[in-house]
Amino acid sequence: MHELSIAKSIVETLTRELAAEPGRVLVVRLDVGRLSGVVPEALRFAWDVACGRSRLEGAGLEIREIPVTVHCERCEADRELPGIDRLRCPVCNEPTPIIVAGRELQIRDVEMSVGKPNP
Template identity: 30%
Template sequence: MEQPARPYRPHTPNNPVYLADHGSAPAQPYHSPVLPMHEAAITNALIEQVRTALPPDARLLRCVVQVGQLEHLDSEVMQTIWQASIAGTDLDGAGLDVEPVPLRVRCGSCGLDFTPSDRAIMLCPACGSVKPRILAGTGVILRSLEVEGV
């Protein structure tokens, strides 16, 4: 008799994959050793953008990017992926500086500029409105390239 299909459940820290060991001990959660997808995709796209912007015959020494707080990117993970991705290439040895850009919003009701204490709600401390307009803290911007040989 055919087993009914089980519903798909994503594997997250709150919902890990459990591997049964068929012994007396309970199954232990298994966490995949894969790279964080968001940081990997952004960092690899950044590398392609750097290659496009790099002048011919120039050697990249350092890349500076600004990362908005709402992007939820881990700068240490980005730097690890950067180094692993450029190893053995013409960019090998280039540094990556990640400058965080804090979240700033303007209240749509009273016009106050503020840094929200809760990114999910963005409640205005002056009037209590929840109609924010984001001023800063989103996006990933290639700020500058430090090169030699130009």
């Protein structure tokens, strides 16, 4: 399962980066672009498994889905697309290969408790 390995690598990254931080990880917030190839539902499902017996055990996961934005050269503007099936300007219908946003898969924010680390 693709999302489980992604979830595990996020947990590993955070475990490494937060090694010196006291406190418990409460919530991890991710940006997931609609073109990232990651299914948010599957990632949520995999999250608890990936966090089990790690520093992040019990941490919540919040996913913000980032819509696809393309740049239209005819309009000279960035346009947010309603879906991912057609990379065309939704205003003038010009096809465009220029993707400005929507491929993200990144950790946006981590919320920690103050105090004791996880046992």
